[in-house]
Amino acid sequence: MKKILFLLFLCPLILKAQNHSENIQKIFNYELTEGHTYENLRYLCKEIGNRISGSPQAAAAVEYTKQLMESYGFDTVYLQPVMVPHWVRGGKEQAKVLNSSKLGAVDLNVLALGNSRGTGPNGLVGEVVEVYGIEGLRKLEDQVKGKIVFFNQPMDPTLINTFQAYGGANGQRGSGAAEAAKFGAIAVLVRSLTNRVDDFPHTGNQRYNPDYPEIPALAISTKDAELLSSLLKGQKDLKVYLQNNSMMKEEVLSYNVIGEIKGSEKPEEIIAVGGHLDSWDVGEGAHDDGAGCMQAIEVLRIYKEMGWKPKRTLRAVMWMNEENGLRGGQEYAKVAKAKAEKHIAAIESDAGGFIPLGFSSTGTEAQRSKLASWRDLFTPYNIWKFDVPGGGADIGPLRDQGPILIGLHPDSQRYFNYHHTAADVFEVVDQRELELGAAAMTALVYLIEQEGM
Incomplete structure (x- = not known):
């Protein structure tokens, strides 16, 4: 009797599952x-x-x-x-290494990050300081005053979940400009968030801190991030020109x-x-x-x-x-x-x-x-x-x-x-x-x- 009752209970479930499978x-x-x-x-x-x-x-x-x-x-x-x-982006952005002892003047592929303010029509020039993520910035603090902070933390290629890798590097894009402004930086360049080394800069959102200046924030392609990093290793006084006209309306x-x-x-x-x-x-x-x-x-x-x-x-x-x-x-x-x-x-x-x-x-x-x-x-x-x-x-x-x-x-x-x-x-x-x-x-x-x- 128990077996019959169990089968009577089970049959509707089997039929429902079969119906779901067919649909x-x-x-x-x-x-x-x-x-x-x-x-x-x-x-x-x-x-x-x-x-x-x-x-x-x-x-x-x-x-x-x-x-x-x-x-x-x-x-x-x-x-x-x-x-x-x-x-609004406000036209094409520009970035150029000005004084490389190896290569002279070098154009860099960049895109303004979302909500970034512009440099103004004349652009700006500054020495570049390379850091790896927000923690790397905080170790330098006042050493970045009056300079362009270059965030060069890559996505972790060993993480199979690429969204996890993205999350691990996203802090420098989302809050890099706000954090760098606290220490007197005049602009930031942020390594694009991708595992590929290519010429495509990746834009994305970034947020300012209302207590500090809203400095220009631009993404740099991974290929040019690698180039800029290699140039900085042999020349600490490397200067970069940035220009963008983006604004919030x-x-x-x-x-x-x-x-x-x-x-x-x-x-x-x-x-x-x-x-x-x-x-x-x-x-x-x-x-x-x-x-x-x-x-x-x-x-x-x-x-x-x-x-x-x-x-x-x-x-x-x-x-x-x-x-x-x-x-x-x-x-x-x-x-x-x-x-x-x-x-x-x-x-x-x-x-x-x-x-x-x-x-x-x-x-x-x-x-x-x-x-x-x-x-x-x-x-x-x-x-x-x-x-x-x-x-x-x-x-x-x-x-x-x-x-x-x-x-x-x-x-x-x-x-x-x-x-x-x-x-x-x-x-x-x-x-x-x-x-x-x-x-x-x-x-x-x-x-x-x-x-x-």
Whole structure:
């Protein structure tokens, strides 16, 4: 009798798992044969281009994604206002070694870091002091007064997790100028954050300390960082000329773009899936983060095309201003809290359109265990990593409201070849890898809207 009761209990579970497996296969098959993700990304990159917050291109991207979601017949598509910073690069930057005893005058490949102030039209000249990270700067203190600080800490090539390597070196970019200004430095050059030695400087956000001067901050390509370091080893009085015209302007009204399919059984429970619509002002923002935005829209499009009615409400969210302010993610969480909305999960794709390996997550033990319990449903698609901590920058502000935060976790070995550079263009995104990521996100959303969290 006990055996019969056990079988009666087990049969519905087996049937449910089989049904889930079949529907996930349908998702993958559909996306890999009839997906729109790649073509939508092409339009965003080639017809609109890079999309820094406050720019005309960012405004165009808002309108494009709004119209795109409306064309797919989502239940609701709307704009969520948010004030964003408006930083402009102000023309081409220059950097030149002036007095090398070996090479004479040498041009260096540089890009102003995000939110950097300019040198003025005449530029500035200073001797260069090389340091490795913020700790290296603090060891020198007053020795950098009146000089250009050159932060030359590389990403650790021995770390297989390239995001971990990025995090280990990112402090010098994010707060290098603020820290150097405390000791009287007149500008900073920061080694680009990539494991490759190449000619592409990588921009990225940096933050000033309001108690100290806002000095110019520029990234230097890894190839020229190696050159500058070698020249400094034989010549301590090496001088560099810097010139950039970047500036911060008045804040601008922009928008998060939100598309929604209302849940049929528990509409009050929300699953948000998205990426950030803004990008840096070089390249086309293809991997960072046009890919994530188009994958998120595809999740809801697949539901519409399949004729599926989700039990819980699905939202595709295009967050604005992740790169140099995070205003969109903060505003989204603020509005959700004010409306007492109940997010059970928030999923972000912001690690590139590469082949998916799994999902990172931040949440309670019960939430993360439930996510991990679905692992076997993904292994047929070579998606197997479910134990990685993480989530995403734009969904982070939602954490205190209780949802599990989930990040699509693709193979990241090539990501920092393109991250924040002019090389981040549509042509470096592989269609199949991008579509596999969209299918993986849709499959996970399917399980969450069916089973809850």
